Amino acid sequence: MTLTPATTGTPLLSVELCDWVARRASTHAEVIAVECGDERLTYRALDARVGAAAARLVALGVRAGEPVGLLHANDNGFALFVHAITRAGALCAPFNARLTVSEIAWQLRDAGARYLIADAANAEHAALARAAAEEAGVTLLAAGDAAWRGAPPGAGVPIAEPEAVPFDRPHSLLYTSGTTGRPKGVVLTHGNFYWSAVASAEHLGVASDDRWLACLPLYHVGGLSILLRSAIYGTTAVIHERFDEARAVRALREERVTLLSVVANMLQRMLALDGEAYPSTVRAVLLGGGPAPRPLLEASAARGLPVLQTYGLTETASQVATLSPADALRKLGSAGLPLPGTTVRIEIEGVEAATSEVGEIMVAGPTVCAGYLHRSDETARAIRGGWLHTGDLGYLDAEGYLYIADRRDDLIISGGENVYPAEVESALLAFPGIEECAVVGLPDERWGALVVAVIVPSGAGASGIEVAAVEAHLRARLAGYKVPRRVEVTAEPLPRTASGKVQRHLVRERLLPA
Numbered sequence: 001m002t003l004t005p006a007t008t009g010t011p012l013l014s015v016e017l018c019d020w021v022a023r024r025a026s027t028h029a030e031v032i033a034v035e036c037g038d039e040r041l042t043y044r045a046l047d048a049r050v051g052a053a054a055a056r057l058v059a060l061g062v063r064a065g066e067p068v069g070l071l072h073a074n075d076n077g078f079a080l081f082v083h084a085i086t087r088a089g090a091l092c093a094p095f096n097a098r099l100t101v102s103e104i105a106w107q108l109r110d111a112g113a114r115y116l117i118a119d120a121a122n123a124e125h126a127a128l129a130r131a132a133a134e135e136a137g138v139t140l141l142a143a144g145d146a147a148w149r150g151a152p153p154g155a156g157v158p159i160a161e162p163e164a165v166p167f168d169r170p171h172s173l174l175y176t177s178g179t180t181g182r183p184k185g186v187v188l189t190h191g192n193f194y195w196s197a198v199a200s201a202e203h204l205g206v207a208s209d210d211r212w213l214a215c216l217p218l219y220h221v222g223g224l225s226i227l228l229r230s231a232i233y234g235t236t237a238v239i240h241e242r243f244d245e246a247r248a249v250r251a252l253r254e255e256r257v258t259l260l261s262v263v264a265n266m267l268q269r270m271l272a273l274d275g276e277a278y279p280s281t282v283r284a285v286l287l288g289g290g291p292a293p294r295p296l297l298e299a300s301a302a303r304g305l306p307v308l309q310t311y312g313l314t315e316t317a318s319q320v321a322t323l324s325p326a327d328a329l330r331k332l333g334s335a336g337l338p339l340p341g342t343t344v345r346i347e348i349e350g351v352e353a354a355t356s357e358v359g360e361i362m363v364a365g366p367t368v369c370a371g372y373l374h375r376s377d378e379t380a381r382a383i384r385g386g387w388l389h390t391g392d393l394g395y396l397d398a399e400g401y402l403y404i405a406d407r408r409d410d411l412i413i414s415g416g417e418n419v420y421p422a423e424v425e426s427a428l429l430a431f432p433g434i435e436e437c438a439v440v441g442l443p444d445e446r447w448g449a450l451v452v453a454v455i456v457p458s459g460a461g462a463s464g465i466e467v468a469a470v471e472a473h474l475r476a477r478l479a480g481y482k483v484p485r486r487v488e489v490t491a492e493p494l495p496r497t498a499s500g501k502v503q504r505h506l507v508r509e510r511l512l513p514a
Contacts, residue, residue, distance in 0.1 A: 016164035017190050020231040021047050021083045028234040034227070035211075036075040036239040043234070046080065053084035053148045062115065064089040067173050067185075067373075069108055069116035069138065070219075071095045071129045074241045077143050078218045079227050081117055084148075086171055091187070093173040094219035097125055098417075098479040103183075104128065105135035107175050111185055111373060117141045167191030167366075173373055174221055176314045176418070185373035188221075192317040195366035197229040199339035203322055204259070204284055204308075210235040212259040213251050215243040215266070216416070222261055222288060225318040245269040252282050263289030263416035264296060265448055267307070271299050278304040286310050286322070289416050289448060297328045311335030311404055315369045315388055320344065321402045334401045335394075341365050344402055345387075346395055358395045358405045363388045410504050412441030414449045417481045421504060424453065424484065427477045433457050433465055438494050439484060440508040453484035454507055456494060465489050 024033065025047035033046040041049070062068060068090045072078040078094075085092040093111050095104050108116060113136075118129030120142040133140040171190045175183040212230055214237055216223035230237035238257055240247060249270050251257040258281055262270075267287060285300070285307045292309055300307045306325040312318045321344060323336030338344045345352055348359035368388045371379030382389055393405040412419040421439035428437045435458040441449035457465045467487045474483045488511070495506040 016166055017194055018164060019087055020228070021050050021087075024231060024234045031234060032236045033231065034076045034079045034237050034239060036241070039076050041076055041080075046083070049080050049149065050083045050087055053080060054087040056148055057084065057088040057090065057115075060115070062088055062090050065091055065170060067091045067093045067111040067113045069093045069095055069111070069113045070118075071097060071104070071116060071125055071132075072119040072143055072218075073097070073122045073125060074214070074218050074223070074239055076239065077119060079237065079239070080148075081143065082172075082218075082224070082227060083231070085117075086190075089169075091170045091173050093175075093185070094224065095175070096217070096219050096479065097128065098481060100477060100479060101128060101131040101135060102477065103479065104132035107183060107185070108132060108136035108138050110183075111173055113138055115139050115141055117143050119143045120145075165190050167194070168370065170370060172224065174219075174224070174314050182423075184375060184378060186314045187370040187373050188314075188317050189370050192367050192369060193225065193228045194232060195341055196225060196317040196319065196339075197232040199341050199367070200229060200319060201233065202340045206233050206235065207258060207283065208235070209256070210259060210283070211238050211255070211257045212236070212261070213238045213240065213248065213257045214261070215240040215248055216261055216263075221314045221318050222312070226261060245273055249273055252278055256281055258283045259286070260284075261286045261288070263287065263413075263448070264292050265289075265415060265446055267292075267300065267305075268296060268445075271296070271303065276303070280304065282306070284308050284325075286319075288312065289413050292328075294329070294332055297332070301325070301328070309335055311402060313390060313392075315382070315390070316342070316363055316365075317367045317369070320363055320367075323401070327401070331397075331401050334397070334403050337401060339367075342367060344396065353395065355398050356395050358393055361390045361392045361394045361402070361404075363390060410440070412439075412449050412451055414441065414444075414451055414481060415447045419451050419482050424451065424474070424478065424482055427474055428453060428455060428470070430477075431470055431473045434470075435459075436494050436502070438502050438504055438507040440504050440511065442486075442508065442511060450486065451482065451484045452486040452488065452511060454488045454490060454494065454511070456490060456492070 024043040029044040030042050032040050033043045034041050068085045070081050082092050116129055116133045116138050118140060119125045121144050129140060169190050170187050171193060172188045173185045175185050212226050214223050214226040218224055227237050243266055285305050287307050288310050297307055307328060309323040310319050311321045319339055320342055321335045321338045323331060323334050342365040345362045346359040347362050353359040364387050395403050410421050424439040425437050428434055435456045437453060437455040439453045442452050444450040470487055495503040
């Protein structure tokens with residue numbers, strides 16, 4: 001007989017999470033929580049700093065669920081404020097430090113943020129944050145202020161024993177570019193990150209001495225997930241300010257790093273340094289950003305690096321599927337099997353696709369985000385009946401392995417950064433004398449793809465378009481990685497569909513022979 005609450009008389013209890021840093025301060029007090037350069041913070045020390053910083057935010061009047069902006073370098077301070085903002089009950093909104101002043105100001109206004117915490121020790125970040133905060137009309141808080149280390153006057157009792165956290169409480173707001181050119185704020189909950197960590201642990205295992213290297217930007221979901229998973233597990237996050245192949249190699253060989261998350265061009269740069277093997281202490285290298293070429297996988301295996309290809313997106317708190325090293329060559333090009341708790345299906349016009357039939361990738365499970373901030377219509381379109389419509393195309397083989405056919409059709413992944421053509425094209429069309437344009441990605445060994453623009457001058461501007469002026473125009477409006485590496489000027493009209501939409505795939509085909 002199946003027992004239910006009705007037959008046993010025992011009511012179901014709502015399941016809640018705890019504050020991860022506070023929990024590990026009691027169970028793993030002397031374990032290093034975060035390490036960056038010579039600075040190491042144990043869970044006990046991190047918990048104390050998080051409590052003091054959270055208390056100051058509460059004293060400033062930060063409300064539950066309120067977005068608080070964060071513009072900070074990759075270091076222990078970033079980790080401190082991520083945990084402090086969420087302990088205060090607010091929504092952590094880390095911003096991409098490679099964006100322009102206007103781009104960050106727009107995101108601050110869109111989020112409805114009142115505060116931006118910025119890394120004043122980094123001159124470039126400080127100037128960027130100051131200008132963005134002024135343009136958006138928000139209050140700028142210096143991350144290096146000594147007030148973060150102690151409870152401010154009138155703050156009351158510092159937050160020492162955080163209350164239980166509901167699974168659906170919003171944790172982070174991460175902006176991801178939309179195909180219309182305007183970014184959308186993805187709301188990820190505590191439960192999203194927790195279940196992602198649980199699924200990853202079931203797949204990878206957790207060792208008590210794990211040290212996960214975060215050399216990806218922490219404002220991206222891939223980097224942020226490393227910080228949060230490490231806190232959930234009670235292990236160490238090793239943070240590098242930026243990716244440097246020599247330093248990453250040294251971390252694997254000499255600093256006992258056991259886990260690493262990179263994209264293909266990073267791994268290629270690491271392997272190009274020398275031909276030496278890697279120690280058996282390296283348990284896994286998670287490889288995102290698209291399928292890895294066979295030579296890269298073979299070279300990694302020969303050097304003792306267990307590479308796990310992955311597929312994920314911001315809306316699912318990072319990983320959706322992961323390919324094990326044992327399947328790397330047998331399932332070449334696959335993103336692997338869905339993580340435990342995650343369900344993937346392929347649909348074509350609302351009907352489930354047959355085996356090996358390409359269609360839209362759909363994802364369901366506890367890692368699917370709560371939706372897009374202030375965009376109920378887009379949330380309703382993207383998440384229907386519990387299924388996230390990714391917009392990515394792919395297929396499942398007979399064994400259930402996922403293959404990616406295309407990333408959101410025209411998405412360009414260059415050096416691990418997502419570049420959406422519509423956003424770049426919108427900036428191009430603001431330049432005087434451009435009649436039409438198309439932005440595409442062309443294959444590149446180092447970066448994965450190069451951003452290339454084709455522009456057609458208007459009749460009046462046919463002889464006056466200067467490529468250097470166009471590039472300067474774009475750099476004033478877009479992050480550097482979005483600016484095309486090549487700008488082609490042509491008098492030939494761009495190929496279009498019957499409805500007038502530019503056919504980017506045909507533009508790409510025209511450029512490939514060159």
